[in-house]
Amino acid sequence: MTSKPFTIGVFDSGFGGLTVLRELLDLIPNARFTYLGDTARLPYGSKSRTTIARYAVSSTNFLLREGADLLVIACNTATALALNEIRAAAGFVPVLGVIEPGAHAAFAANPAGSVVVLATAATVQSNAYSRTLDLLGIRSTEKACPLLVPLVEEGWTAHPVTAEVARIYLTEALMKAPDATTLLLGCTHYPVLKPLLHTVLEQMHRPLHIIDSARATAEAVLARLPAVPPLAAEAQPLAVFATDSVEKFQQLGSRFLGHPLPLVTLVDLGG
Amino acid sequence: MTSKPFTIGVFDSGFGGLTVLRELLDLIPNARFTYLGDTARLPYGSKSRTTIARYAVSSTNFLLREGADLLVIACNTATALALNEIRAAAGFVPVLGVIEPGAHAAFAANPAGSVVVLATAATVQSNAYSRTLDLLGIRSTEKACPLLVPLVEEGWTAHPVTAEVARIYLTEALMKAPDATTLLLGCTHYPVLKPLLHTVLEQMHRPLHIIDSARATAEAVLARLPAVPPLAAEAQPLAVFATDSVEKFQQLGSRFLGHPLPLVTLVDLGG
Structure with a gap:
């Protein structure tokens, strides 16, 4: 029996964080990745601190429920305005911003x-x-x-x-x-x-x-990682979730990731 | 004792609907207006039908709780994608789109x-x-x-x-x-x-x-109205609510309304 793979949760308000995920996949091939794009509530960049923190915490809570062992906030706006709130919600799970x-x-x-x-x-x-x-x-x-x-x-x-x-x-x-x-x-x-x-x-x-x-963040994540054993052959290396239209995400996302995305799953975070 | 003034609820994802409110205020001086801008979740225009309908219904429910006797959906995207859902939520209250x-x-x-x-x-x-x-x-x-x-x-x-x-x-x-x-x-x-x-x-x-x-919508509303008695002298003719940063709303909104807004009240519709 194989142990649960080390899971890195990556969060952005939309597609942009896929530029960070791209570097993470390149640098840390042994981890499993779960990406969430909160596309139903984007953009964060024009909204207030209170609203951004509320959205960011509910998004990272989803990644924690999905088993994230480490969180990467691949969104500058959420890092700038909600890192403390996200860390409080994450408890012992380490949180790195960009x-x-x-x-x-x-x-x-x-x-x-x-x-x-x-x-x-x-x-x-x-x-x-x-x-x-x-x-x-x-x-x-x-x-x-x-x-x-x-x-x-x-x-x-x-x-x-x-x-x-x-x-x-x-x-x-x-x-x-x-x-x-x-x-x-x-x-x-x-x-x-x-x-x-x-x-x-x-x-x-x-x-x-x-x-x-993007690259600097992936390097900071690598430096924080314990020794991660290689993924089991049957393990899914990447799961992608979005809170709005998965077709659009699938289409636009590959431009940011640099190669095609796996099937994107729609998730409802309320609101 | 004066009777409850006739209240027209006006809804948009943000500021744009203020161009419709401007014409309504001009054409229907006897009504009381309640405006909601769902700025925490804007823009609607790049999102999916399901998400837009969910946001539009929760926004119009707020206006119904605020006592709207008639609803104006001053947002083309919500009118195009969610008018049926809004009408179902509004029951006997008439709903007009743009x-x-x-x-x-x-x-x-x-x-x-x-x-x-x-x-x-x-x-x-x-x-x-x-x-x-x-x-x-x-x-x-x-x-x-x-x-x-x-x-x-x-x-x-x-x-x-x-x-x-x-x-x-x-x-x-x-x-x-x-x-x-x-x-x-x-x-x-x-x-x-x-x-x-x-x-x-x-x-x-x-x-x-x-x-x-904007003008055509205001004229359609006027045509649907019962005879509305003049507002009592002490009545507030306009109340404005937004789901995000009221300072920004106050600042940008006057550009669309054509004159300064009354104090904007922050409201949390969840999400």
């Missing part, structure tokens, strides 16, 4: 640098990134980019309109941070925009180093 | 015309507009415009990026409907874009007649 790993990756890339953080309105209002970067001695400027998530969800990841919107946001941010060296993507939707952001920054003659927290 | 009045207004403007409908993805997928216009003998083409709501909420109502997005959507729609005469705004967020849409259509040399359903 903000600390992202901030450490920006520090590692350039310890003497100055960072511009692009994120949702709620993440920026929380100042979670600037507080974390401050502790590392890094200067930072945060910029809310409410249109980038809808543009990514429209599939306009290489579209001139998205480039123009990015140019407007980056110009505003760089006016406040003329000496910036590093661009930190503070939303798990944004990694699919990396090629476009590179091009726009080049056109602006501001070739910043672009960092996202 | 789609029939909008379609009739398009017909009245040009009975021999051909209509392009701009709306959310969910409204377009429901084909509610084309079915209603078909019954009136009007040809129509529906076009999903997922970026217009986020652009309006960003406040970019007269911005070159919004003009470019509108031009892209209109070009795609008009390729399928080269003989279109009328543009029907099938989302209550869009009336604030009317001046921009006029300019873009002029630049495209396609001066379509632009119709929104």
